[in-house]
Amino acid sequence: MISTELIETAGYEIMKKAAIDIPEDYLDGIKATQKQEQNTLSGYVIKTMIDNYEAATEDRRPMCADTGLPRYYVKIGDNAPLRGGFTGIERALRSATARATADVPLRPNRVHPLWRTEHNNNVGINAPEIEWSFEPDVDWVDVTTVHKGGLFGTDYRMLFPGDGIDGIKRFFLDTMISFGKRGLCCQPAIVGIGIGGSKDTCMQLGKQAACLRSVGEPNPDLKIAELEQELMEMGNNIGMGPMGFVGSSMVVDCHIEVGYTHTGGMPVSVHTFCLSSRRATARLHADGSIEYRTDPKWFTPYMRRETVEWTS
Amino acid sequence: MDELKGDRQVSEELKEVNLQLPAIPEAIAALKPGNIVFLSGFVYTAREGVYDRILNDGGELPAGLTELSNVNFHCSPAASPQEDGSYAVGGVTATASFRFSKYMAQWLDLTQTKIVIGKGGMSKLDYETVFAPRGAIYLTTVGYGTGALLGRGVKGVKDVHWIDELGIAQAMWLFEVDKFGPFIVDSDLDGNSLFAQQGDLVNQNVEALYDGLKKPTLHRYGETDDRKDELM
Numbered sequence: 001m002i003s004t005e006l007i008e009t010a011g012y013e014i015m016k017k018a019a020i021d022i023p024e025d026y027l028d029g030i031k032a033t034q035k036q037e038q039n040t041l042s043g044y045v046i047k048t049m050i051d052n053y054e055a056a057t058e059d060r061r062p063m064c065a066d067t068g069l070p071r072y073y074v075k076i077g078d079n080a081p082l083r084g085g086f087t088g089i090e091r092a093l094r095s096a097t098a099r100a101t102a103d104v105p106l107r108p109n110r111v112h113p114l115w116r117t118e119h120n121n122n123v124g125i126n127a128p129e130i131e132w133s134f135e136p137d138v139d140w141v142d143v144t145t146v147h148k149g150g151l152f153g154t155d156y157r158m159l160f161p162g163d164g165i166d167g168i169k170r171f172f173l174d175t176m177i178s179f180g181k182r183g184l185c186c187q188p189a190i191v192g193i194g195i196g197g198s199k200d201t202c203m204q205l206g207k208q209a210a211c212l213r214s215v216g217e218p219n220p221d222l223k224i225a226e227l228e229q230e231l232m233e234m235g236n237n238i239g240m241g242p243m244g245f246v247g248s249s250m251v252v253d254c255h256i257e258v259g260y261t262h263t264g265g266m267p268v269s270v271h272t273f274c275l276s277s278r279r280a281t282a283r284l285h286a287d288g289s290i291e292y293r294t295d296p297k298w299f300t301p302y303m304r305r306e307t308v309e310w311t312s
Numbered sequence: 313m314d315e316l317k318g319d320r321q322v323s324e325e326l327k328e329v330n331l332q333l334p335a336i337p338e339a340i341a342a343l344k345p346g347n348i349v350f351l352s353g354f355v356y357t358a359r360e361g362v363y364d365r366i367l368n369d370g371g372e373l374p375a376g377l378t379e380l381s382n383v384n385f386h387c388s389p390a391a392s393p394q395e396d397g398s399y400a401v402g403g404v405t406a407t408a409s410f411r412f413s414k415y416m417a418q419w420l421d422l423t424q425t426k427i428v429i430g431k432g433g434m435s436k437l438d439y440e441t442v443f444a445p446r447g448a449i450y451l452t453t454v455g456y457g458t459g460a461l462l463g464r465g466v467k468g469v470k471d472v473h474w475i476d477e478l479g480i481a482q483a484m485w486l487f488e489v490d491k492f493g494p495f496i497v498d499s500d501l502d503g504n505s506l507f508a509q510q511g512d513l514v515n516q517n518v519e520a521l522y523d524g525l526k527k528p529t530l531h532r533y534g535e536t537d538d539r540k541d542e543l544m
């Protein structure tokens with residue numbers, strides 16, 4: 001049985017893990033960029049960042065005091081034995097957010113957009129966001145939290161089929177350069193790119209690409225995977241490193257997700273997941289046990305609807 | 313960093329400096345863009361909430377602040393109140409400073425602050441016209457997300473002001489710090505800026521990156537400020 005209480009326990013635990021422990025895949029990615037980095041200042045910054053991850057894990061304190069905007073991604077198996085219903089899950093995750101905010105502590109970042117009122121617990125109107133997805137033929141529930149920071153590093157543009165790949169590259173460069181200056185987007189980052197859909201799905205796909213795929217995991221479409229590689233190299237050849245210093249470390253990995261779109265357009269969004277790339281996942285099994293990991297495994301073949309028939 | 317006693321040359325290009333706070337003018341004058349700095353003494357946080365309160369709403373500075381600390385950190389800590397009334401400080405990370413440009417001249421005059429710490433620096437113009445003439449410099453945090461390392465340097469919360477009115481993120485925190493850092497010197501007393509120097513170098517290559525890419529079908533506002541321009 002997967003009860004509301006179990007969801008709360010798991011939600012609280014992943015909030016802690018996400019804030020404190022850098023995911024292994026991202027750390028490996030940073031170390032790979034470090035090896036390439038020739039510039040002394042940029043190299044010093046990366047070394048300090050790695051020291052910081054170690055300090056966070058050793059001291060059990062948040063790696064970055066801007067603990068981002070905590071949010072959740074829930075994937076529910078068709079056969080998961082839920083007790084407490086879907087609104088029960090939402091209540092549990094709101095409670096876990098408030099408790100973890102006080103205990104870790106996380107910074108209470110969430111305020112009303114107009115009146116700036118806050119409850120010091122990261123909970124409020126439409127916050128934390130909870131996104132839902134489903135998985136056929138399984139009986140578990142995956143709960144992932146992402147603490148994405150950064151007021152900077154995200155942009156959207158409506159391109160047109162005639163702009164082609166060049167248009168995507170141009171937009172990608174624009175975003176990397178403008179937000180990379182002075183390191184506003186806290187690079188080296190995982191860059192997520194959403195292509196297609198409508199404006200909102202385009203944003204959502206790009207954000208999920210940045211936050212919910214692990215470093216080194218390519219898109220299953222080989223041509224898209226090549227483009228990911230090409231854009232990553234392009235980003236690292238801008239001549240910029242962390243903090244906008246001269247260097248070669250902008251992009252730790254580039255992830256693209258696509259969705260069918262309007263025949264006349266090619267919407268594109270770019271998102272940077274900063275050097276505090278915080279995510280953690282719990283899998284709640286039908287027998288009430290919980291397993292923790294850092295790879296959200298969000299983009300399953302079903303999630304991309306690869307396994308759903310195209311015709312009816 | 314425990315073995316760190318005095319200043320030392322970390323590599324050919326990087327020099328590390330330990331600074332005792334409140335910082336004296338000679339020590340500040342010796343700092344150059346690109347130096348690495350660690351601080352010991354007292355540091356206070358202040359950002360728009362505090363600035364508005366004091367500079368626009370007629371609030372008063374806490375008694376003794378100017379004697380105790382001349383370092384303003386643009387930061388909101390991850391801190392939470394404990395049952396005994398004290399505060400647990402988790403991570404400490406700077407927030408982007410450019411937003412506070414309009415407050416700085418008045419603030420530096422009022423508080424006699426000589427070191428501002430934050431994320432990403434201010435404009436070179438601010439350094440030349442506001443900071444340098446007042447004997448003040450700017451230090452940037454390193455990589456920005458290094459909140460855990462900085463958190464280690466915070467030995468305690470000496471005081472916190474206006475936490476009920478402004479909330480944890482905007483309140484004024486007075487931290488006692490020891491070997492708090494690392495920070496990188498952005499501006500010096502001549503108004504030089506490390507960010508500006510590095511930005512200029514990066515900019516030299518930027519145009520070439522677009523060579524061979526076709527022009528966009530539709531332009532967009534933002535590339536121009538002229539609202540009478542056509543996008544097509």
Ligand code: SF4
Nearest residue numbers: 064149150186274457
């Ligand atoms: S963008 Fe930078 S400051 Fe903000 S959460 Fe990420 S690492 Fe921290």
